[in-house]
Amino acid sequence: MPNARPVPTVRRRRLGEALRRYRHNAGLTLDTAAEAMGWLGPKLSRIENASAHIRPTEVAELLRVYEITDSEVVDALEGLAKDARKQGWWQTYSGIVAPAYADYISLESDADCVREFAPLLVPGLLQTAAYARETVAAHATTRTPDEVAALAEVRLARQSVLTRPERPLKVWAIIGEAVLHQRFAARPNTMRDQLRRLLDAAEMPNVTVQVMQLDVTPHPGGAGGFSLVGFPGPMPDVVLLENLIGAAYVEGVDEVQVFADAFERIIAAALSPDDSLALIAQMEERHRK
Template structure:
């Protein structure tokens, strides 16, 4: 039996933060709100700090107490409470998927859009299996070959969000041109196949691709990569920041808006979509001559 966590932490955290925000807006303390519902002990505190479960009907009771009237808010938060106990497909990889990565996959699974600036690698949702194995193996320096293969499988499985029948994820990716010049000595055809993959996914109506040219003017993306995850309904967007030792999130309204503004400037500095695809096609054609 795999060692899985009973609840996707990121869903509980989003729900707890939303409930705390509405309670504060209503001017109620934890004790007052709990007393109004006849709750005993630190139940509400545990819910708001993502350390406790809550039933959808209790979510409705809290929102009513807080004076929330928007049915969209009720539906979104009740759905979060209902889904909090669900285990995603990624839980079967709990032996190799770190908790922070599992949280992000859960977030991505629930999202309706992702805007990503990729200065170092092709975004994971757009990678071929060979490219994923090569790049994961290079970065996961303490992983065994079996673990690298499993992580590559996870990356491929994540891509199902782009074609899900109940509403595919909308993705807008800006990729640094330097990424497209990368070469792989062990398997020289890896980059050619990756370029072809980018051209293929660009034909999907929910995918927008741009290339940041090598001679682009200075832009906010010079500070590093980020993914801006858009969540449905009233839930606020979340920003993922990654490095060699893990990931962190920017979730405050002002912080998220900073990244949204930065992405707009990055888009403006990048090549237009048609020019970007023409460049990728030229590079793919040249790679076939080598």
Template sequence: MATVRLVPTVRRRRLGGALRRLRNQAGASIEAASEAMGWDPSKLSRIENAKAHLPVKDVAPLLAQYGVTDADVIKALEGLAQDANKTGWWTTYGNVVADGYKDYIGLEEDAESTHIYVQGLIPGLLQTGAYAREIIAGTGPHLGPADVAALAEVRKKRQAILTDSTRPTGPLKLWAVIHETALGYRSAAQPTLMREQLRHLLDMTDLPNLTLQIMPKDAPAHPGMAGPFHVVRFPMPWPTVISLENLRGGYFVEGTDDVKAFESCFELIVAAALPVDDSREAIKKIMEGISR
């Protein structure tokens, strides 16, 4: 029988990274930890590198080797081990969804909250279908109509996370700061597109888990001028992850010092942006200036 290669899911990578961190904190070598578990050292190495599955029943005994007794940490790691092999709904879209985007959606699915600063675009979680299709087509000139439609559908499905009360942490808490220039986009092909998008933004601000601010054009200098980023936070014991994007895809920043730097930057961005109520008024004013 042919060997089935395990595809490293983002959950398995997070589990492996957490286990490696805890082992290092305990000062245990792979050889010593493996011997205590009765394993070949290569097995633990493959688990830490997301190339092998860790059965749920082995999580607590392995953590015991590292001196981890916190019930919440053990439960969290057992949950991740249980879900590590599950593939998300986005995998059904095949290669249309790039690997980095799949990783981000996987993180988003497990996140408790996300803080976002964007400049020229409305965040994907807040886009209407028409806006999403036009922006995806415009920023991906290599994409055919079918791919554009598929990616717009993926973006729409992602938005369910904002109202899904069945998630372990409830609906995703979203704090988005959007630069005013993103609100000024005008579609030559669809004159009412932006008016509908701005109306949608206002409607979304009624959600109790959504905070929306607008960065005015005349705002003082702030860290967001260096580029957009996402601060993705998870329930304990999982560390916060920073997501950065560019035309070639995205990448993640996970080091403690780097994460703290971005979190501090987001606080400065929030301080430079319009307050929530003033942001709503700014959206209304721009929307009213668009021809019906």
């Protein structure tokens, strides 16, 4: 497969947005801040707009201009600058994985937690190989069989974040009950094995699974599914919204908070984790009969 080296622009966007926010908080214009760095205004504008790279040492110097001395903030933003061009394992699939999806995988690799409301599909981090192949084939309608196989491989490879030695990713998945009733005519054991996978995953200390019942009262999740990606330290969260032709990100702090508040209400509307696992176990048992 082609191995191009696209810049993981989502890291640059997060860094640029953070630097812009701290500049505004410091009451500085682009020109004033750039002059303090010995730059022209357009250079700082390009950095904030994620169209130019900034070295980690320059990040630290710029934050001093903004009178930011919190070591946690400085270390986090220096780390983003350092990793802006870092290539991950997914880059070997660069001819297959769309840029927005590659961005998401890089977010996932940096993240501390993912909170996902999944009304239509088992979240990718909790899928079996067979379920991944079947659902990728169903949704990637313009892809060749080889590309479908590669995308399924990518989906499974992403799951390594759940068991990484340092900071295993915390996942809180709320799954629509309708998802658990899916049928795969050509491979009838697919759903049984997927239900077992959910039960096994929920035994991990960093994974929580809830089910949103079919007869639940209206809640914010009625507007559609989303993934809320959280990061350690001072970095703001990011929301992913997906559809058949790609993905979109919500990155503004106030806008992301809308989804965070909605997720809390979705948690309250869903079955408790214990009751959810009991329901999944009952359904898995029925598949065995």
